[in-house]
Amino acid sequence: xxxxxxxxxxxxxxxxxxxxxxxxxxxxxxxxxxxxxxxxxxxxxxxxxxxxxxxxxxxxxxxxxxxxxxxxxxxxxxxxxxxxxxxxxxxxxxxxxxxxxxxxxxxxxxxxxxxxxxxxxxxxxxxxxxxxxxxxxxxxxxxxxxxxxxxxxxxxxxxxxxxxxxxxxxxxxxxxxxxxxxxxxxxxxxxxxxxxxxxxxxxxxxxxxxxxxxxxxxxxxxxxxxxxxxxxxxxxxxxxxxxxxxxxxxxxxxxxxxxxxxxxxxxxxxxxxxxxxxxxxxxxxxxxxxxxxxxxxxxxxxxxxxxxxxxxxxxxxxxxxxxxxxxxxxxxxxxxxxxxxxxxx
Ligand code: TRP
Numbered sequence: 001x002x003x004x005x006x007x008x009x010x011x012x013x014x015x016x017x018x019x020x021x022x023x024x025x026x027x028x029x030x031x032x033x034x035x036x037x038x039x040x041x042x043x044x045x046x047x048x049x050x051x052x053x054x055x056x057x058x059x060x061x062x063x064x065x066x067x068x069x070x071x072x073x074x075x076x077x078x079x080x081x082x083x084x085x086x087x088x089x090x091x092x093x094x095x096x097x098x099x100x101x102x103x104x105x106x107x108x109x110x111x112x113x114x115x116x117x118x119x120x121x122x123x124x125x126x127x128x129x130x131x132x133x134x135x136x137x138x139x140x141x142x143x144x145x146x147x148x149x150x151x152x153x154x155x156x157x158x159x160x161x162x163x164x165x166x167x168x169x170x171x172x173x174x175x176x177x178x179x180x181x182x183x184x185x186x187x188x189x190x191x192x193x194x195x196x197x198x199x200x201x202x203x204x205x206x207x208x209x210x211x212x213x214x215x216x217x218x219x220x221x222x223x224x225x226x227x228x229x230x231x232x233x234x235x236x237x238x239x240x241x242x243x244x245x246x247x248x249x250x251x252x253x254x255x256x257x258x259x260x261x262x263x264x265x266x267x268x269x270x271x272x273x274x275x276x277x278x279x280x281x282x283x284x285x286x287x288x289x290x291x292x293x294x295x296x297x298x299x300x301x302x303x304x305x306x307x308x309x310x311x312x313x314x315x316x317x318x319x320x321x322x323x324x325x326x327x328x329x330x331x332x333x334x335x336x337x338x339x340x341x342x343x344x345x
Pocket of ligand 1: 024027057153162168
């Protein structure tokens with residue numbers, strides 16, 4: 001269902017990019033890695049280049065939902081912004097902003113919270129998994145309600161397209177529910193908020209160097225900002241298997257397959273062909289090929305990133321401008337909400 005809808009949306013985007021506004025974002029927990037890049041970041045840049053207006057939230061209030069220690073937030077925000085800009089997010093057309101700088105967005109959470117029941121909040125799969133993992137009693141109120149906050153992220157700017165992986169689909173459903181209920185309950189059926197669509201990204205899941213899903217917290221990630229030498233060292237240590245002949249077999253040989261996929265994504269080729277080209281030259285040859293592919297593909301991004309990092313004043317300006325624009329839009333939306341709720345005094 002969602003996949004078919006996404007194909008349909010892709011066709012509409014190609015024809016009428018100006019009808020769409022994308023809202024998406026990340027928690028600022030540090031620098032992004034190859035999994036993020038091929039999973040979401042490249043797709044955002046693609047949509048932007050197709051002429052869609054793109055909003056990116058640096059979700060700082062989401063970082064504090066479930067962590068005892070939130071890390072170095074301002075540093076993490078800076079790393080994230082560097083990754084965005086180096087990857088091609090264009091601050092002239094895209095709006096990059098942080099939760100904490102946009103009061104009116106956060107205020108939308110109050111009327112939105114009135115539209116969902118506590119039982120519905122507990123049914124959200126991410127919330128449920130977290131409650132089971134950490135024990136319901138230690139779950140913060142913000143964790144329980146963050147899908148509603150995420151609805152405010154999307155609805156404050158009337159985003160109608162949310163490119164996400166499957167794990168985020170329930171959040172988009174919550175957003176649709178809130179939009180619908182807001183219109184019914186507070187606006188007498190007038191459409192104040194339209195229901196956004198999820199755009200499923202058929203993101204390949206890249207494994208980290210230890211053979212489990214690439215993730216910063218597991219320490220198995222190749223970050224976009226890695227130097228060529230760091231990249232080589234990480235890939236050299238990557239887990240493979242004892243099979244001498246390289247084949248593309250995601251089920252039976254997940255680690256080798258993920259390395260092949262990484263090289264294929266970087267070179268725009270087919271992992272099966274790549275495997276055949278290595279043949280019985282083994283894991284060493286595979287790793288050399290992957291290292292070269294990654295360093296070649298990410299060379300320009302990394303050079304831009306280094307250059308941008310020398311200009312903190314520019315980074316501050318980009319964020320200040322994004323925040324100013326997000327505030328302007330959020331203030332307008334909140335004014336509309338006050339008006340329909342008979343709270344414009
Ligand atoms: N929850 C998302 C993540 O962890 C980040 C996010 C925050 C987001 N607000 C959003 C994604 C709004 C899409 C739309 O990756």
